[in-house]
Amino acid sequence: MSESADRPPSVIHLPDAGEPLRRAIRRMRWFRRCFRDHIDEMTAQTGIIYELDEEALAHVFVTWLRRVEAQRPEDPALRRAYFDFSGALLLCEMLRTPPVRVARLPDGADRSAPEIYWPEGFACTVFCLNVRAAVMAQEYGEAASVAGEIHDIRYWWTFLENVRTDSARAIGFYDILVGNEPDWCFPTLFRGRLAIAASARRPELSA
Amino acid sequence: MVERMSSSWKIGAPLALKDALRTIRFASRRGRRFSRDVAPSVVPQPIDGFIASAMTFVDVVATRVEREATRLIRSGIGSTLELPDLRIDTSPPERAVKADQFAEAAYRGLTTALELLHADGALVSESAARAAYEAVTEQPVEGSERWAALLLCEMLHRRVIWGVSLTPAARGQERMLARLALFSLMIWLLSSRGAGEAQVALEASIALALGLRDELAAIGDDPERIEGLLMEFRHHV
Numbered sequence A: 001m002s003e004s005a006d007r008p009p010s011v012i013h014l015p016d017a018g019e020p021l022r023r024a025i026r027r028m029r030w031f032r033r034c035f036r037d038h039i040d041e042m043t044a045q046t047g048i049i050y051e052l053d054e055e056a057l058a059h060v061f062v063t064w065l066r067r068v069e070a071q072r073p074e075d076p077a078l079r080r081a082y083f084d085f086s087g088a089l090l091l092c093e094m095l096r097t098p099p100v101r102v103a104r105l106p107d108g109a110d111r112s113a114p115e116i117y118w119p120e121g122f123a124c125t126v127f128c129l130n131v132r133a134a135v136m137a138q139e140y141g142e143a144a145s146v147a148g149e150i151h152d153i154r155y156w157w158t159f160l161e162n163v164r165t166d167s168a169r170a171i172g173f174y175d176i177l178v179g180n181e182p183d184w185c186f187p188t189l190f191r192g193r194l195a196i197a198a199s200a201r202r203p204e205l206s207a
Numbered sequence B: 001m002v003e004r005m006s007s008s009w010k011i012g013a014p015l016a017l018k019d020a021l022r023t024i025r026f027a028s029r030r031g032r033r034f035s036r037d038v039a040p041s042v043v044p045q046p047i048d049g050f051i052a053s054a055m056t057f058v059d060v061v062a063t064r065v066e067r068e069a070t071r072l073i074r075s076g077i078g079s080t081l082e083l084p085d086l087r088i089d090t091s092p093p094e095r096a097v098k099a100d101q102f103a104e105a106a107y108r109g110l111t112t113a114l115e116l117l118h119a120d121g122a123l124v125s126e127s128a129a130r131a132a133y134e135a136v137t138e139q140p141v142e143g144s145e146r147w148a149a150l151l152l153c154e155m156l157h158r159r160v161i162w163g164v165s166l167t168p169a170a171r172g173q174e175r176m177l178a179r180l181a182l183f184s185l186m187i188w189l190l191s192s193r194g195a196g197e198a199q200v201a202l203e204a205s206i207a208l209a210l211g212l213r214d215e216l217a218a219i220g221d222d223p224e225r226i227e228g229l230l231m232e233f234r235h236h237v
Helices: A028-046 A054-071 A076-096 A119-140 A153-165 A167-178 A190-201 B002-009 B015-042 B045-076 B099-116 B126-137 B144-157 B174-190 B198-211 B213-219 B223-236
Strands: A049-052 A100-104 B119-124 B161-166
Touching: A028 A049, A028 A054, A028 A119, A028 B198, A049 A119, A054 A076, A054 B198, A054 B223, A076 A119, A076 A167, A076 A190, A100 A119, A119 A153, A119 A167, A153 A167, B015 B045, B015 B119, B015 B126, B015 B161, B099 B119, B099 B126, B099 B161, B099 B174, B099 B198, B119 B174, B126 B144, B144 B174, B144 B223, B161 B174, B174 B198, B174 B213, B174 B223, B198 B213, B213 B223
Parallel strands: none
Antiparallel strands: A049 A100, B119 B161
16 A cells, blocks of 8 residues: 555535534435535536436435444444544445446546546545545544545556445445555455454564 | 406415315326327328417417416415425424415425426325314323324325326326325425425425335335335434
8 A cells, every 4th residue: 555645635625514424424315415516626626527427326325324333333432443534434335326427527637647537436435535525624623635546647546446346345445545455355344344453553573 | 457356365265275276286287288299290191280279379478378377376375485494393292383374385295296306297285185184183192192193094095186297207107296296295294304405405305205216115104114115314413
């Protein structure tokens, strides 16, 4: 993984929620508005015209919410790790049932730019990163960073190829971007990633 | 004359009158659409000139009927175009609202939902919604989700929504559309929201119903399973 880290691309101002963002994102009305604003912003920044599929977006929300609620840990100490996992699950659902498709690329678009190479994947990934960044800032007062791979076309080649085989692999690719150790074996299990994080922290035993 | 009648209708105007006027308007809209879109393609060529002029006459009459019915509904019986910000979040739920309030909110909510679900036309009966409310409220019910689920099934049973027509691409989904609209209405009534969020919450409720489309189709009229979905999603509108 690259050592360089950037601010998330296309950081947008999320709509006012009137409640903590971690709660607002689990409300359909805020989720829809937030995603629409994000797609408008992506169009403004890249010139790509997207077509929104409202029914697919609704399906993503419902499926994601159920998966998030199903594994929610009781221990408040795990809340932060679980939030990262929730973001990864959201990306996984978005790539399984894409809520946007490209209607038109800008003239002379450079296919080696990630947002042009895979516009739907890029837009959904950046959305999840943006929501994560906003929640991290609100809940923990932290400025979230994103790994340099976000600008690397080779990362996106592999990402797309893997997701075509199995959308659950999106979770590992999301983890790379936010600086977590990916669990490539059981990516959809929260408990599995906790074990991986714990072993990564454990010091090497000398002989 | 009409004006004087109108002012007296505002006091306790019967729902049956509103529904009757809406039915007339609905029928004349359907008639106009038929004469404009369907008839020219099915009438044999030699007499299509005569039919065309007859259809034009039908269209003119139907337009006037529709306009007059709309005027009477809006000005004569004090019906509003606003979506009432009605919520059922108290216990016991049957005391949350009165039957008339519910019927009006159901009418507004369902017509809005049907529009947003791309129904090409449908008739919502406010008096059938009121009757459904009264039937369900006769017995005390434990829990607002249970009550809302029973009410949804009762409204389906009483055909509060009927005559749904869809765009050609969506044909065959008429019954499903009524189910989606009713689920949207009930979860909207149960949702928590801020002032001025009634419309956006209804749109979100419709989105939730769309996200649950397959499940709603599978569970049919089972109030327990509908109650389960309402409990699961009422706080996520």
